[in-house]
Amino acid sequence: MERIPVAIIAATGSVGQRFVQLLDGHPWFEVVALTGSDGRVGQSYAETHWVLTDPMPEYARNLPVVPSTPEAANAPIVFSALPSKYATEIEANFARAGVGVFTNAGAYRRDPTVPILVPEVNAEQLALLPTQRKEKGWPGFIITNPNCTSMGMTVALKALDDAFGVRRAFSVSLQAISGAGYPGVASLDILDNVIPFIDGEEEKVEWEPRKMIGKVVDGTLQLANFQLSVHTNRVAVSDGHTVCLSVEFDREPSPAEAVEVLADYQAPESARDLPFTPRPVIFVHPDQDRPQPRLDRMTGKGMTTVVGRVRPDPLFHLKMVVLSHNTIRGAAGGSIYNAEVCVREGLIK
C-alpha cells in the first residue's frame, strides 16, 4: 500500500518535533514536507535544536524547512503545531486549498463547526464537517485536538457519562513542564516549587470537555450538560498531566461499577484498530498509589488514559486520579489518531 503524503506545519518547535518523531515509520503516512517560520526556511531540518530524548529520525534530517503554505507543503493532510496566534490564518489557508488540517493549536476550538476530536470519545462529531465546509466554503477542513489537560479527563468522563450520566465534576491538574513548550517554564520557577497558575488554562478545561462530550444534532453541536470547576497547576514533571477528579452522577455508581465501566470502555467502531488507537483505551491501575506520571505515562505507547484510585467522594460520588501523556496523547499522537480516523472514513481525497 502506498503511503499518503503528509506535511508538518511548524515542525521545528517542541510539538512539531513530536510529530516528526511519532510519524517516523507510520504505516499509512509519509512525511514529505516540514514547514517553519521565515527565519528557518531554506535550512536543513537537521539544524533544528532537537529537544526530545530519542534522536531525530533519519528521514527528517534530510528534509529542508519550507514555508507554511499549501503549495510548499503539497500534501492532502497536514499536522499543525502552530502557535494559536498564527494558526487562525495559516490553517484556514490550508483548508481553503482543500487540505485536511489536524491541529494542536487552540485557535478553532471554540468554533462551533470545528470538532475537538478525540476519536475514542466523539468520532461521530465528524458529522460537523459538512457544516464546517458549507459555512466556511472550504474544500478542505480543520480538526483540532483538545487542550492537553482536557484530554485524559474527557476520556474518563465520557466512559462514565455513557454509563451513569455525569452531572458535575471538580478537577485539579498537576501539569508537566513540556506542556508549556520549549524553552517554556524557567528552571528557577519550578525547581523545588509549584506554580498554581497557567494562563487561560482553567477556562479551556472547564469548557472543552462539554464540547467533546456534546452531541451533533442536525449538523449542530450541542454542549454536554454537565458543569466543571478546574484548578490548574504546573509541577516539576517532564511529561504527563495528572488530574484529581471528583465526579457527581445522575445515578451513583459504586467504585467497582465505575472501574468496570472504565476498564471496559471501547472506542466507537470507526476509531478501533487503527495504528494510533490506544490499547487499551483506558487502563485502570490496580495499585493504590497510581497512576504516577513517571511510571505510567507511556502506557499504550503514551496513547492510553490511565485511571486509578477510584473511591467514594464525601461530597460528590466518586474521586479518582487520571493521567494522560500531554505531548503524545494530548498533542501530536492525538492529531495523528484523528487523521487515521478521517482516512478510514474516506474524508481525505
Place this chain on the structure above:
Amino acid sequence: MERIPVAIIAATGSVGQRFVQLLDGHPWFEVVALTGSDGRVGQSYAETHWVLTDPMPEYARNLPVVPSTPEAANAPIVFSALPSKYATEIEANFARAGVGVFTNAGAYRRDPTVPILVPEVNAEQLALLPTQRKEKGWPGFIITNPNCTSMGMTVALKALDDAFGVRRAFSVSLQAISGAGYPGVASLDILDNVIPFIDGEEEKVEWEPRKMIGKVVDGTLQLANFQLSVHTNRVAVSDGHTVCLSVEFDREPSPAEAVEVLADYQAPESARDLPFTPRPVIFVHPDQDRPQPRLDRMTGKGMTTVVGRVRPDPLFHLKMVVLSHNTIRGAAGGSIYNAEVCVREGLIK
C-alpha cells in the same frame, strides 16, 4: 524574666530537629532536655544526623540525649515529635506526671477531650482541658497540632466561616516531601514525578478542620457542620504544602469580600502578640500566580498562611490557593505557638 524549662521528646528526628532549631533563643522557653530512643540515650545530641539547612544550634550540641520519661525530661512543658505509635503511651506518661504536652503526633487528635489547637483559629478550645483532666485523671494535659495539610486550609476556612458560613469545600493538596520525615520519600519515587497518594492523609484532612472549627459547648466539642472532600498528592517540593480549594458558603461572597475578610482576619485576643504569633495571620498575595512554595513559604517566619487566586468557582462559590509551611507552621512552630498561648492563659504551673 526567667525562662521556662522545656524538653523536646524524640528530638533526633526531623520534626524534633525543627523544635531544636525554632526554640533556639526563644524569649520564654529554655530547652533543658532532649530525649531520644533507647539506642540514642547517652550520646551527645551533636552526634545527631542533622537534616535542616541551618546548622545545629550551639545549645543543643552540648546536651546529652536522655530517655523519654518525665523524670529525665524534668520540665513543665514538653514538645513531642514522637511517631504516633509511641505517642499514645509516652505522652500520657507525661500528662500523668503533670506536664503540659504539646505534640505533633496524631495519636490523640481523635480524642474528644484533646484540642487540635491552632491558636488563631480556636484558642477557645482550651476550654476542653478541664474535661480532659477530669476524664483522664491527668494533672497535666495534652494538646495536639493538626496534620500539616489541614493547617493552612483551616486557617483560611475559619476566617471565611466566621464571615460567610462554610458549607462545603473541595481540597486538593500538593505536599512537600519534608512532610514524610527523613529519610521519608525515596528520591526515585519523586524525581520527575507526582505520587497521588499519602497513606491515611485524606481521612485526616476531611475530618480535622471540622474539629478545629467546632465549638466547645459545656465542655464538649461539637464538630463544625461543613463537609470536605480531599485529594492528597506528594510533589517534588522540599517545604510548603499548597492546597487548591473550592468553597461553597451559606452566603456567597464576592472574591473581593473574601479577600478583605481573609486579609483582615485576626487571632483571638489570647493568641495575639506572642513570640510565634503569625504576622500577619493570613497574607493574601496580590499576584495572579501566587502563592508558590519556594517563594512564599517563609512569609511571617513560616507561620503565616498565604492565600492567593481568590476567584469565582463555577460549581461552588470561590476558588483559591492556600500555602502553609508544613514543618514550621504545620509542625514545630505550631506547637510552640500553642505552648505560648497556654503560658499566657496560666495553664502551666
Place this chain on the structure above:
Amino acid sequence: MERIPVAIIAATGSVGQRFVQLLDGHPWFEVVALTGSDGRVGQSYAETHWVLTDPMPEYARNLPVVPSTPEAANAPIVFSALPSKYATEIEANFARAGVGVFTNAGAYRRDPTVPILVPEVNAEQLALLPTQRKEKGWPGFIITNPNCTSMGMTVALKALDDAFGVRRAFSVSLQAISGAGYPGVASLDILDNVIPFIDGEEEKVEWEPRKMIGKVVDGTLQLANFQLSVHTNRVAVSDGHTVCLSVEFDREPSPAEAVEVLADYQAPESARDLPFTPRPVIFVHPDQDRPQPRLDRMTGKGMTTVVGRVRPDPLFHLKMVVLSHNTIRGAAGGSIYNAEVCVREGLIK
C-alpha cells in the same frame, strides 16, 4: 533454537528488576527461576514492589520466588543482583555447583582470578577462568561487572589506551540516584542539592579500570599501568552517570584523532554481533553540550558509551565527557552481555 535456562538471584531488588526486564524476550536465555530472601520465598513475583518505568513482564508475574540456592535456581547460568555482603558466600555456592555466575555485586572484583568483564574492553580476560577454577576448585565460575561509574570511562579509556597509551587521568562523576538502589537516596538529600560523597566509590573507580584494561599473562592478571584520580558526586538525575575526564597520554593525540579512534572503536571479535552488543560501542556526540543523561542515556538501547566535548586540556592532553547508563550498561545489561560472550565461547555447559 532452544533457549538456555537462566535464573536471577535476588530478583526482587532494583537491579534484580532490571534483569527481569532486560531478559524479557531474550533470544538465547529463558528465565526459569527468580530467587529472593527468606521473607519473600514462596510469594509470587507479582507481589514485588516494582520500581521500573516499564511494567513488570508477564513471564515474571507468574513465577514464584524461590531460595537463592543452586537447587532451587536449577540453571547453568545465574545473574546475581545480590548485595555484596551476601554475594561472597552465595555466589561461591553456585560456582561450586557448576553454575556460571554473572554478578553485579562487588564482592569478587578484587579477586585476581575473577575477571571484571566488559566484553568490548577485555573479552580476552576470560583467560582467567582456568586459573579461577583451579585455585577455587569450582566447576562453575564467577564473572563480575565493574562498578557502574567505572563502566563508561573504562570503555573510553580502553579505546584511547590502545591508540595513544593512557598515562593518567582525572575523573569527576555526576552520578544518578538509581545507582544507590531503592529506596536509596532520600529525596530531601538530593532535591536542589548535590552530595559530593559516595561511600567507597572513589577507591573502586580509581582501581577497577586498571584491572579491566590490564593484561592476562600466563593466566595471571597484570594491572594496567596508568593512574587515576577520582571524585564522585550524586546529582538529581534518575539514570545515567556523567563523567568529566582529563587524560594524559604517552603520545598526545589531537581532539580529532581521539574522536576518530573513539568512534571507530570495535569490540573484540568474540564480543561482536551478540544480542546485547552495544551498537555502536562508542557514540561520539557532535554537539558541544552533549552527552546529557536525559537525552543520551538510552543510546544503543542503553548499552552504548556516549562521549562528547573532546577538547584540549591545559594540564593533561584532552578533556572529554563520558556518559553511560548505570543500571543497563553498568549493571544488568552488562551482565547479560557477559553471559552472551561466555555462551559463544563455549564456557556454559
Place this chain on the structure above:
Amino acid sequence: MERIPVAIIAATGSVGQRFVQLLDGHPWFEVVALTGSDGRVGQSYAETHWVLTDPMPEYARNLPVVPSTPEAANAPIVFSALPSKYATEIEANFARAGVGVFTNAGAYRRDPTVPILVPEVNAEQLALLPTQRKEKGWPGFIITNPNCTSMGMTVALKALDDAFGVRRAFSVSLQAISGAGYPGVASLDILDNVIPFIDGEEEKVEWEPRKMIGKVVDGTLQLANFQLSVHTNRVAVSDGHTVCLSVEFDREPSPAEAVEVLADYQAPESARDLPFTPRPVIFVHPDQDRPQPRLDRMTGKGMTTVVGRVRPDPLFHLKMVVLSHNTIRGAAGGSIYNAEVCVREGLIK
C-alpha cells in the same frame, strides 16, 4: 553617620535584584537610584518581576526606574548588574564621570588595569587603580567581581598558595541554575539532567584565578604561575556552585595541614571587620559528605567559602570540595564587599 548614596545599574534583572535585596538596611550605603533599560525607565521598581525568595524590600518599591547614566544615578558608587555586552560602554561612562563602579559584568576582567577584586584574596590589587586612572584618564574607576565559579575556588587556592605554593589544579564545577540568570536555563533542559557545557565558562575559570592570585609589581599585574584545567557543568540546584578540586603544590601538605591553613585563613587587614566580611572567611566542614549546596550555601550569610573532604589525591597532592554561594558571594555580595574595602581605603570621594 550619614550613609553614602549608591545606585544599582540594571537593577531589574536577577543580579540587580540581589543587589537591591542585599543593600536593604546596609549600614554604610543608601540606595538612591535604580536604573533599567529604556523600556523600563519611568516605571516604578515595584512593577519588576521579582524572582528572589524574600520579598522586594520596601525602599525599592518606591523608587522609579531611571536611565543608566551618571546624571540619573547621581551617586559616587554604583553597583552594576549589566550584561557584559552593554557594560563596556556604560560602565566607562560612569568611571569617566568620576564614579566608583563595582561590577558583576565580565567586560573588564581581562583588562590588565582593572582588578578582579576578592578582598580576602587580593585587597592589595587596589594598587592597580592609579594605573587604571592614568591609562584610561578616568577620575572614577572600575572594579570587577570574578566569575561566580572562580570565586570559591580562588579563595581556597589563595589560602593554600600562601602556605604551600599551588602548582596546578584540576577543577570540575557543578553549577546552580541561578548562575544563568532569569529565565536562564529552561526547565526541560535541567530536570532529571546535567548539562556538561556552559558557554565561555571554562576559559574564564582557567584564567581568572591566576589574575586574582597574581601580584601587582610597580603598578602592573603579574599573573600567578600555576595552571588550571576546568570542566564546568550545570546541575539542578537553585543556588550554590560546588567545585571538585585536585591540587598539586610546591610543597606537599598533609590533609590535616591543609585543613588548618584553610580554617585559619584571614582576610588582609583592610578587608576585615567590614559589614560584608565573610565570617569565617573559609569554613572547613568536618563531615565526610559536605559541603552540599542546599545545606551549606548560606554559611556566613552566603559570604563564606565552605571547603570539605580534604583528602589525598593519587595524582596530585590533595583533593577537596569547595562550595560558594554564586549569587551572593559570587555576585552582588562580592561587589558590596569590594565597595566597603574601597570606602575604608578612602578611594571614594
